[in-house]
Amino acid sequence: MNVKAAVVEELGKPLEIRQLQLDEPQANEVQVRIVATGVCHTDAVVRDGWMPTRPPIVLGHEGAGVVEKVGAGVDHLRPGDHVVLSVNSCGTCRSCLSGHPAACVNIFAHNFAGSRIDGTTAYSYADGTPVKSHFFGQSSFSERVNASVRSVVKIPEDFPLELAGPLGCGIQTGAGAVLNVLRPGPGGTFVVFGAGAVGLSALLGAVASRVGTIIAVDVNDDRLALATELGATHVINGMNEDAVARVLDLTGGGVQTALDTTGNARVFRQMIDSLAMSGHAGALGAAAAGSEGVIDLPGALARGIRITWIVEGDAVPQLFIPELIALHRAGDFPFDRLIKTYAFDDINTAFADSESGEALKPVVLL
Ligand SMILES: [Zn+2]
Ligand SMILES: [Zn+2]
DSSP: EEEEEBBBBBBTOEEEEEEEOOOOTTTEEEEEEEEHHHHHHHHHHHTTHHHHHSBBBBOOOEEEEEEEOOOOOOOOOOTOEEEEOOOOOOOOSSSTTTTTGOOTTTHHHHHHSOOTTSSSOSEEEEOOOBBBBBBGGOOOOOOOEEEEEEGEEEOOOOOHHHHHHHTTTTHHHHHHIIIIOOOTHHHHHHHHHHHHSHHHHHHHHHHHOOOEEEEEEESHHHHHHHHHTTTEEEEETTTSSSSHHHHHHTTOOEEEEEEEESOOOHHHHHHHEEEEEEEEEEEEEETTTTTTOOOOOHHHHHTEEEEEEEEEEGHHHHHHHHHHHHHHTTTTTTTTGGEEEEGGGGGHHHHHHHHHHSSSSEEEEE
């Protein structure tokens, strides 16, 4: 089958729109017609060669669409089902079996290798040259994909597919850090460092949890204004203010739960220094090499703090994404406020706007 797809042909270069051949769905795969797909920071870092994944490859890992065909061994999905595509995992390792597929021991092979486990790829050029596929089990920057079944999450048919894709990664990552891991309770205190798509999704998770004091720290006043609209009780511009002193002041001596979405060592240290006794901090930003040694170890012991590094919100996507949709329907999780849509042919503008901060969560429409 012929499909239009966006291909990384050279590291660090814009994606190229190409006509590719898509093969048939294999065992434990479903073929999905993609309606919309989010653009995530991880797409950009792979395009730019931060990971060992090499071109030519179709990226994209926040796909949303409609099942058209099911491969052998897939009994629980049918043509016509509406689905979100999320992180892939092996299903058989200790992490997967204990309900933590984002910590899958085989996460690289199932998400970043650029092929099926048997080494084949779903896409090829007209001359038969293979183009890598199965990025996060999907490679959703394409009109149609053959997705690994463990990436596939069935959603209600009346939920807009134009919104649903980012639930597969960015939104799940922020909201899951709060709802699945940090779990600040009603009336509790929470601070998020970084008010991008992931940070604001975390903030929305705290709002949905009826957390009493919700603080957002960023250096961009527009984002802080949006954080206030979405339910932050306080915002701090870290460029002009001493964020740690303000958080300690606002929380009466320290915050119970905190999340760093920036991966910046200085910000991470601010988060740790903002914690109350027995406070729980989460970290999910990719830190640069050389960021080691930023924790005050004696102080951390004296305060009995906890730090958890969190991947993909520690979620089981097939359980968590329907929960987020239910919260959205109840009016408690308005993540649609973070989304800006683009035509598929403008996918490189979507990448650029994400990098510049012009868009929080770009979604391209196919
Ligand atoms: Zn696994
Ligand atoms: Zn992502």
